Amino acid sequence: MAVQAISESIVLTDERVDQVLSVLHSRTGMNFIHYARPSIVRRLRVFLQREGLPDLLALPLLLEHDPALTTRLVNTLTVHFTELFRDPEFFRAIREQVLPFLATYPRINIWHAGCSTGEEVYSMAIMLDEVNLLRKARIYATDINTDVLEQAQEGSFSPALFSHYTRNYRQAGGRGQLTDYCAPVNGRIVMKDQLRRRISFHQHNLAADASFNEFHLILCRNVMIYFDPLLQERATRLFHESLVNLGYFAIGNKESLRFNRMRTSFVTIDGSHKIFRKVRFQKL
Known part of the structure; x- marks a missing residue:
């Protein structure tokens, strides 16, 4: 419950989200701009929580200089659940x-x-x-x-x-x-x-x-x-x-x-x- 409360307290404006996604696009070629925004915001909150970051302000610069961080963000934004003969x-x-x-x-x-x-x-x-x-x-x-x-x-x-x-x-x-x-x-x-x-x-x-x-x-x-x-x-x-x-x-x-x-x-x-x-x- 405490983790959820902290996560929801982080304000993610469209402008900040767009900045992060733009840097991610330039670094990886992966374009998340037109992914459903509620899903992106939820996953960004999870990412910030895991990385111990208070908000998105510093993230664009960090992504520019930290390939491992970029990889972790991509892995968080993409969905991987599957199984043999699912459905x-x-x-x-x-x-x-x-x-x-x-x-x-x-x-x-x-x-x-x-x-x-x-x-x-x-x-x-x-x-x-x-x-x-x-x-x-x-x-x-x-x-x-x-x-x-x-x-x-x-x-x-x-x-x-x-x-x-x-x-x-x-x-x-x-x-x-x-x-x-x-x-x-x-x-x-x-x-x-x-x-x-x-x-x-x-x-x-x-x-x-x-x-x-x-x-x-x-x-x-x-x-x-x-x-x-x-x-x-x-x-x-x-x-x-x-x-x-x-x-x-x-x-x-x-x-x-x-x-x-x-x-x-x-x-x-x-x-x-x-x-x-x-x-x-x-x-x-």
Whole structure:
């Protein structure tokens, strides 16, 4: 309770927040200006509390001269929660409603935008392998944060999570055993090479970077909820441009295209699981 009281006592004006975000942008190329301001303010309060700083006044100058502090701020501002087969019913819906369409292509490109530490990316690879599609698929996994991308490339997780992940896998329609795709290594559970070699991890900033390929399926789940409406529209336009005609697009279960000006560029395939399809040959 005391920590919360101290944190809330810190005054974060829009001007001071903008100064910090501007310096962060110039130092890292990461643009948080159009992230939802309430979320940014909450995370800045947490950061100030952790660093023992009374306010934002000195932070821009500190960021200019302290790369480690800059990294800690980026890690605080970005969101990293994920797990294998997170929201199992979503993965079941992808398996049943999307993968049969992807099977008609000779090659399949999939983009996980905002992949965090990669658990959902490996979940997709497992699911593709179970329906004999992984052999012709390439999964591109991107995030703004290079630290979480390094973790994702390692493809490992704590054994303490294995039972929970196994339940998720079964609820998602898994056809075999999760142990078919991972093994214990030095006290961690590590994903097998048959999955890892079909995945490419890259840094990508949805606020600034352009499309880099053409995709049959794009997943950006629980990412745009932290964007303001302008950045949500920018990101959705980028995804639309990156999809093949009739390609699929999925967002998080608490996200919506309802107030997004790009909503007419997609048709809803599964409203419960937020799966959409690009409108054929629409020019914007």
